[in-house]
Amino acid sequence: MLCDKKSMEYQINREALHEMEQIVPMTLEERAALRKWVKAGHEVDSNPWDYYEGDGYPMNFLQAYRIKYGYSSGPWDYWTGSPHQCYWRKDRRCLIPLDEL
Numbered sequence: 001m002l003c004d005k006k007s008m009e010y011q012i013n014r015e016a017l018h019e020m021e022q023i024v025p026m027t028l029e030e031r032a033a034l035r036k037w038v039k040a041g042h043e044v045d046s047n048p049w050d051y052y053e054g055d056g057y058p059m060n061f062l063q064a065y066r067i068k069y070g071y072s073s074g075p076w077d078y079w080t081g082s083p084h085q086c087y088w089r090k091d092r093r094c095l096i097p098l099d100e101l
């Protein structure tokens with residue numbers, strides 16, 4: 001869902017972006033892509049590739065971006081999502097719990 005730039009939802013998304021930028025280490029490319037996504041009116045907790053967590057909720061943009069494009073090793077490696085959902089299923093486009101393997 002796209003938010004109008006004058007709406008309260010857009011401002012909430014911008015605040016979520018700023019919070020994520022302060023908390024989550026990311027590369028310049030990741031930061032630029034995330035900013036572009038939010039500036040276009042999208043939520044931080046959505047992604048253009050329709051990637052989902054194992055519980056059926058959409059991944060946030062940064063998690064999905066990292067799966068789609070990969071990322072080099074560095075201090076941001078610790079934040080890759082839930083440790084209980086660590087296997088990516090390309091056919092289902094989601095993370096799956098270990099017990100489903």
